[in-house]
Amino acid sequence: MNLTEARMQKARGRLEQMKAAGETITQEHNLVKKANANPGSKAKAIAAMCYQCFGGTEEELPDAGWKEEIRGCTSPACALYQHRPYR
Numbered sequence: 001m002n003l004t005e006a007r008m009q010k011a012r013g014r015l016e017q018m019k020a021a022g023e024t025i026t027q028e029h030n031l032v033k034k035a036n037a038n039p040g041s042k043a044k045a046i047a048a049m050c051y052q053c054f055g056g057t058e059e060e061l062p063d064a065g066w067k068e069e070i071r072g073c074t075s076p077a078c079a080l081y082q083h084r085p086y087r
């Protein structure tokens, strides 16, 4: 299992935990939903891309530490690196 698959598996597990606890994924939690609701915002689009980089989708959350993972991103060659959220 590669890193992306492992992260997707964690995200699915987190989603199942939220569903079992009766929680719903709201726009507040989901950066893809936020970007889709604000199509003119470049900042929200960048944040959504970073969110997706750690396994998040419109339906699935990344693992619990996704904000810290984006903050600590180790890919300075990425074109979004200087613009990523949570720095």
Ligand code: SF4
Pocket (backbone or CB within 6 Å): 049, 050, 051, 053, 070, 073, 074, 075, 078, 079, 080, 081, 082, 084
């Ligand atoms: S800046 Fe980092 S977290 Fe954001 S898209 Fe690029 S590699 Fe992924």
